Amino acid sequence: MTIPRIVILTGAGISAESGMGTFRDAGGLWTQVRLEDVATPEAFARDPVMVLDFYDMRRQRAEAAEPNAAHYALARLQAARPGEVLIITQNVDGLHEKAAQAEGADPAGLIHMHGEFANGLCAGCGHRWKWPGGRMTVESACPACGARRVRPDVVWFGEMPYRMDECFAALAACETFVSIGTSGAVYPAAGFVAEARGAGARTLELNLEPSEGAHYFHEARNGLASQIVPAWVDEVLAG
Numbered sequence: 001m002t003i004p005r006i007v008i009l010t011g012a013g014i015s016a017e018s019g020m021g022t023f024r025d026a027g028g029l030w031t032q033v034r035l036e037d038v039a040t041p042e043a044f045a046r047d048p049v050m051v052l053d054f055y056d057m058r059r060q061r062a063e064a065a066e067p068n069a070a071h072y073a074l075a076r077l078q079a080a081r082p083g084e085v086l087i088i089t090q091n092v093d094g095l096h097e098k099a100a101q102a103e104g105a106d107p108a109g110l111i112h113m114h115g116e117f118a119n120g121l122c123a124g125c126g127h128r129w130k131w132p133g134g135r136m137t138v139e140s141a142c143p144a145c146g147a148r149r150v151r152p153d154v155v156w157f158g159e160m161p162y163r164m165d166e167c168f169a170a171l172a173a174c175e176t177f178v179s180i181g182t183s184g185a186v187y188p189a190a191g192f193v194a195e196a197r198g199a200g201a202r203t204l205e206l207n208l209e210p211s212e213g214a215h216y217f218h219e220a221r222n223g224l225a226s227q228i229v230p231a232w233v234d235e236v237l238a239g
Contacts, residue, residue, distance in 0.1 A: 003173040004086040004109070006236075007201075008074060009192050011090045013181020013208055014225045017068045020061065020093050039156045044123065048138050048151075055152040056135050059117045062092075067099035070180070070229035075103035077233045085109060086170050090182065090189055092117045092154050113161040113189065119153035128153055161188060171195040178204045178232070181225050184211030193217060206232060 012020065037043050038054045067075075078085045078100065088111045089096055100107050115121075120131040120140070124147035131153075140150040155161050171177065177196035184190050193216045197203045205211060205220040206228050214220050221228050 004170055005084045005174060006077075006081075006086070006176045006178065007170045007174040007192075007196065008085065008087045008178045008180060009090070009182060009189060010074075010087060010096070010180045011182030011189070013183075014070050014229070015065070015068075015091055015093055015095055016181070016208075017070070017224065017226050018065045018093075018095055020065055020091075020095070035157060039154075040158055041123075041156055042158075044151055044156075052136050052138065052151070055117070055154065059131075059136075059152070062094055062117050065093060065095060067095045067102070068226045070225035071095050071099035072103060073230035073233040074180075075099035075105040077236060078105035078109050079103045080237055082106060083109070086111065086174075088113055088167050088170075088189075088192075090114050090186075092152075094118055111163050111167060113163060113167060114155040115153040115162065117152060117154065120150050121153040122147055123149040123151050164188065167192070168195060171201070172199045174199075174201050176204070177201045178206060179211070179217070180206045180229060182207070182211060184213030204232070 038051050044051045074087060086109055087096060090113060092115050094117060096110055097107060118131055119128055120136065121128050122142035122145060125142060125145040127142055127144035129143060136150055136152065139148060141148050142150055171192055174196060177193060179193060182189065190213055193203050193213055197216060203217045205214055205217040207222055208224065209222055210220060
């Protein structure tokens, strides 16, 4: 793959103003439901109906959500600097894609390390496909093997995130690493800043408030993503 000059990690905080909510903040998703009940392979094996209903609710919310100014700003940056900007997102909501389409950015500049609501995954054969819409239930069948073990293509706790070799290659070679809307609490993403900084990149955190790993960054700016992300993008494009 082409090695980008700027690598951007995004987390739930960038989508909060689009109504998607965060996970670990006060009032976040993991304060309302136990992750052990809905976000592990064991939970799916134990109660697939509850897990599928939970993700069906979140998928519907994501489909109805619209990108905010932060998503559009990053898409504008990618469109203006083709091939120079890679977004690695922990989000599965599809809002980066919506913004990229509106701004004319190349969707190849996006890595979904935690999967996508838009895809189905067979827990039997591992087949992955674009979900055609509607509810995902215990009666849903894999189009490849026919098994009724369909689940969301979302990386759960205890599972390996996707495309990590590409992520670490980009971190090792980029000039700038920016973390937006992340808690800094979940690895391997929480270790990205140390990887990039150790390889010589300039590091910047854009977050509503300082993350757990804020001290690893050269610079931090705090505020609403819809305000501080477009301001940073304007600076980059003017530079």
